[in-house]
Amino acid sequence: MPPRDRSVIRLPSYxxxxxxxxxxxxxxxxxxxxxxxGNARALVQAHGEGATARDVWINPPPIPLTTAEMDYVFxxxxxxxxxxxxADENGSHxxxxxxxxxxxxxxxxxxxxxxxxxxxxxxxxxxxxRIIQSRSEESIIKExxxxxxxxxxxxxxxxxxxxxxxxxYRLGCxxxxxxxxxxxxxxVYPGICQNLTTNHDPLIKIxxxxxxxxxxKKILIGSGMRYDLAIKSPxxxxxxxxxxxxxxxxxxxxHTESGPLTKMMKPGxxxxxxxxxxxxxxxxxxxxxxxxxxxFIAAHPGTSDADMMNLAIWLKKHGFRADQVQTFxxxxxxSATAMYHSGRNPLRKIHRTVExxxxxxxxxxxxxxxxxHKAFLRYHDPNNWPLLREALKAMGRADxxxxxxxHLIPTYQPVTGGCYESARKKNSTFLTIPSMVTExxxxxxxxxxxxxxxxxPGTVLTQHTGLPPRETGAKRVPGKPVRKGR
Ligand code: SF4
Numbered sequence: 128m129p130p131r132d133r134s135v136i137r138l139p140s141y142x143x144x145x146x147x148x149x150x151x152x153x154x155x156x157x158x159x160x161x162x163x164x165g166n167a168r169a170l171v172q173a174h175g176e177g178a179t180a181r182d183v184w185i186n187p188p189p190i191p192l193t194t195a196e197m198d199y200v201f202x203x204x205x206x207x208x209x210x211x212x213x214a215d216e217n218g219s220h221x222x223x224x225x226x227x228x229x230x231x232x233x234x235x236x237x238x239x240x241x242x243x244x245x246x247x248x249x250x251x252x253x254x255x256x257r258i259i260q261s262r263s264e265e266s267i268i269k270e271x272x273x274x275x276x277x278x279x280x281x282x283x284x285x286x287x288x289x290x291x292x293x294x295x296y297r298l299g300c301x302x303x304x305x306x307x308x309x310x311x312x313x314x315v316y317p318g319i320c321q322n323l324t325t326n327h328d329p330l331i332k333i334x335x336x337x338x339x340x341x342x343x344k345k346i347l348i349g350s351g352m353r354y355d356l357a358i359k360s361p362x363x364x365x366x367x368x369x370x371x372x373x374x375x376x377x378x379x380x381x382h383t384e385s386g387p388l389t390k391m392m393k394p395g396x397x398x399x400x401x402x403x404x405x406x407x408x409x410x411x412x413x414x415x416x417x418x419x420x421x422x423f424i425a426a427h428p429g430t431s432d433a434d435m436m437n438l439a440i441w442l443k444k445h446g447f448r449a450d451q452v453q454t455f456x457x458x459x460x461x462s463a464t465a466m467y468h469s470g471r472n473p474l475r476k477i478h479r480t481v482e483x484x485x486x487x488x489x490x491x492x493x494x495x496x497x498x499x500h501k502a503f504l505r506y507h508d509p510n511n512w513p514l515l516r517e518a519l520k521a522m523g524r525a526d527x528x529x530x531x532x533x534h535l536i537p538t539y540q541p542v543t544g545g546c547y548e549s550a551r552k553k554n555s556t557f558l559t560i561p562s563m564v565t566e567x568x569x570x571x572x573x574x575x576x577x578x579x580x581x582x583x584p585g586t587v588l589t590q591h592t593g594l595p596p597r598e599t600g601a602k603r604v605p606g607k608p609v610r611k612g613r
Contacts, residue, residue, distance in 0.1 A: 245312045328362075379423075439535055
């Protein structure tokens with residue numbers, strides 16, 4: 128009888144976890160150790176006391192779908208359209224009823240589910256499983272043809288053939304027996320597991336077949352790329368770079384420094400350098416002009432101010448000026464959330480007091496420090512220079528302030544009005560920092576703040592779709608904010 132059928136694990140109770148960050152970190156560690164459907168056990172947690180006390184039973188992750196089952200699900204006759212309630216009077220989702228999230232997926236195809244990366248700030252493994260579940264080539268090709276033939280507005284470009292990770296299609300452990308016994312939280316951290324197959328040939332075949340279809344002019348790859356896996360297949364990188372990049376390829380090293388990278392369970396920046404070399408070589412060979420856009424996270428647990436400074440120096444050295452940056456935000460179920468909440472590292476054992484085999488984590492809290500970390504990522508934005516000058520002096524790195532090429536930020540301060548306009552995106556959000564707007568700069572700041580983009584007072588827009596909440600028939604309680612639609 129497999130272990131999952133013989134035993135359960137009792138987590139600390141909800142009340143304990145709620146009031147004790149160390150127990151929260153412990154519970155999070157246990158949950159993440161029980162993510163392999165081959166050996167995970169059920170988790171049980173007590174909730175409430177007295178007459179309302181009950182146990183919540185959390186089933187182990189389901190056995191992954193086979194390719195035939197995946198095809199069954201994906202081949203169902205979907206409408207490939209948003210709910211008609213959101214359409215205009217002509218049934219259209221264009222112009223005023225355009226939904227940004229729909230535009231993004233309208234011509235994109237999901238070829239697989241799951242991720243074995245285990246990045247700690249992400250909870251895809253908890254949502255979709257750590258074992259990759261792939262559709263068949265036939266099913267994917269049929270969906271490309273369906274989009275071509277049935278989706279209004281198709282101009283010949285498929286915007287993505289992907290999934291949680293673009294290049295994990297059909298990758299996995301070399302045998303089902305080894306896979307079922309494995310307790311590792313990632314197949315690619317701290318390095319690529321020797322039991323992992325990294326053959327990209329099935330994916331290359333789909334790309335080639337897809338772009339040869341009549342009526343298909345271009346297939347782009349918009350999903351995130353695991354570049355540490357991609358460099359194992361130079362043929363794949365060549366295929367991707369030659370045919371499937373739309374000018375920019377976004378990849379996510381997330382950081383350059385080993386402190387935060389070890390807390391994120393991400394590969395070292397050396398892999399990025401190797402991928403970039405290949406990317407540049409094949410781009411040149413294809414006679415194209417295209418660029419790699421690396422993404423980074425500011426203020427992730429385990430990131431020191433010096434780590435962010437070193438990242439900024441790396442960015443400057445490589446000529447990057449990040450437009451869109453993200454500051455870490457704790458999200459449900461992620462291990463990094465447990466670090467953020469508890470200050471402990473759930474990737475290692477958790478004891479009541481820190482012992483040799485567990486670890487405290489430097490958590491970036493408070494508006495000032497989070498702003499500083501983000502400012503390092505956007506060292507090129509003059510609005511951040513006063514904050515960065517102050518921080519660099521306090522860190523004993525005033526040598527980075529000056530007007531030479533080797534300096535990070537200059538000594539002079541231009542008049543900016545507290546706004547920043549992205550070099551690439553004319554419609555990027557403008558930020559007006561009240562403390563930085565003076566009487567002199569007010570007109571410039573006002574002129575650059577798009578008042579039309581401001582929602583009307585009392586309107587709550589959903590984060591992902593930009594749509595007003597759906598009418599649910601629920602009674603509005605005066606003074607209470609309207610709940611977001613789903
Ligand atoms: S043995 Fe390696 S490849 Fe197999 S599941 Fe475990 S970590 Fe992944």
